[in-house]
Structure formats: C-alpha cells, structure tokens
Amino acid sequence: MMGVILAGGKSKRFGEDKLLYRVDGKPLILHTTERLLKARLVEDVLIVTSKERREKFEDLGFSVLVDELLIGPIGGVYISLKEVGDAFVVAGDMPRINPSFVDLIIGTFYKSESLVCVPVWENGYMEPLHAAYSKDFAEVLRKAIEREEYSLNQAIRGVNFCEIEIENLPPEFGESLFNINKKSDLKSAQLLGQNHVLF
Template identity: 55%
Template structure:
C-alpha cells in the first residue's frame, strides 16, 4: 500500500509553512516521509497539497498531487484515494511509528472495511493516521457534494474498523504527536 502525506494546511498557528521548517538540517515533513518508508507494508509515498504549495514540495523528490477541492482534510483524503487504497498521514506528525503503520495496514487488510482508524478512549478518532480503501472515495464524494466536509463524520458513517489506542504499546502512542506551534518543536526534539 502506498502512503499519502497530507501537506495542504496553512500553518496559521505556526506562523510559517511548518512542514518545510528545517529541524536538524531537514524539513519537518521529511521526518514523516522517512518513517513511513521504514514501514514494511508501505510501498511508496506521495504528497497531497494545495495548488499554492505544490511547487514548494516538489524539490523533495516525491510525487506531488494537487488537491483541487481545497476542502480541508476531506479533500486531501478524497484526492489521495484516486491512487487506490492508501495509508493517510498528516505531514505534521514527525514521530509516526513504522510499526504502528504496519499494524494499521494489517488490520485494514484483515477487516475488508472501507477504513481502519485509531480510536481514543474518549471516542475521538485519528483519521489522518489511518488506512482507507479506494471504495471510501465514493462516500467522500457524496458528502462533499452535499456540502458536508467533516472527515470524522464520514469515517463514522462508513463501514470502518477501529483500533483502540489504549491497547497499543506505549512507544506507538507517540505517533499521534503533531506540531502545531513552534513550541511543539521542543517536545519533538525531546522524543
């Protein structure tokens, strides 16, 4: 399965394009890409971004697909699914664990469901750290056509499987850390 890294955000809280912010000599997004490529079940990585950001990411050497919907994460996932079944990762999650990625992809393959998504004990899901079937694209198309852009709701209304996060090894739970502000970089560097 290929992995799609969503890179379409505006980084308002960060104050600059956080995915291209250099840490340890490389852009933040490269930490995500490199970890995804370490997963045994990931066959390759491509980026999904806005038209305005596409040129900024091409120099990284990976396929860049433009999200022409510009409808937030739901548009990025919809665009990525044109390539087939995909593992979706947010570009601001630099501590993503390759073992967890493989585990999610395995559960997805075993389940035969449209999506396989991590689930927190409080009911919150992690739709930007999940595996999706190309079939899910039809669900998203209907929702987008009706003006409903909530990815979480689409996952919940579809035939999805859930992975309880509380049952995961502690080191895998680090995967869900994301960088929103420059202060978050200090936490990332301590991991």
C-alpha cells in the same frame, strides 16, 4: 499500499509553512516521509498539496498530487483515493510516526472488511490522519463533499470502519500520533527524539 501525506494546510497556528520548517537539520515533512517509508506495508509516498506549493515539494524529490479543493483533510483524502486506490494517509506534521504501528493498522485493514481502519482513544477521539482507507471510500467522500459536509470523522462514522484501540497498544505507538501545530510543539518533538528509541 501507497502512503499519502497531506500537506495542503495553512499552518495558521505555526505562523509560517511548518512542513518546510527545519527540525534537526531538515524540513519537518522529511521526518514524516522517512518514517512512513520505513513501514513494510507502505510501498511509496505521495504528497497532496496546493498548486502553489507543488514545486517546493517536488524540489524535495517527492511525487505530488495537486489538491484543487482545499476544503480541509477530507478533500485531500478523497483526491488521493480516487487517484491511487487504497492508501495509508497521514498529516505532514507528524515527525514521530512509528512504522510498526503503521504496519499494524494496514495489516488490520487487509484482514477486515472495513472501508477505513483508524486509531481511536479511550474517550472516543479518532485519529483519521493516521489511518488506512479503501479506494471504495472515495465514493462516500464524494457524496459528503457534494453535500458540503466536510467532516472526515463524520464520514468515517457513517460507514463500516474498524477501530484500533490505542491504549491497548505499546505506549510508543501512541507517540506516532504526535503532531506539530504550534512552534512550542517543536520542543516536545526534540525531547522525544532524544529520549526514545523506537526501532
């Protein structure tokens, strides 16, 4: 299926466009896309961002879908499913994506009858920005957006979805969910990079 990378956020906590910020010699978003493309079940990737940033990502060599809504991740997921059908969606700020974990989620999705397959922590916390979505979920999202209900988590909880329990998996799969929100998160990203060999 298509890999979709959400890149329409404001990077408020980071203080400048985090997805173009260079980490280990290249923009953060390239770390995310390169890892996502290593998943066997991801055919290609697509960036979903604002009109203003379209060119910046095209210059990096990506296909770009413009998010006119900019109401948060729910809008990016909605537009992608409408445009490309089934998709594996991640946030652009996830430089430690584990391709085997992505394949596990997509494989589980294909075997299930669910509209969404999403990793879930023991405490119930869901990771909707590292999840497989059916094109049929677009209609559910359209209705939620129409009602001005912009919580992706709430929309998922309203349908038949499958949960992938993170704590039951190898610990390096959990690292896949690590994301960069503040400048200080970069330190942990680099440390992980030096100490762990994922594949």
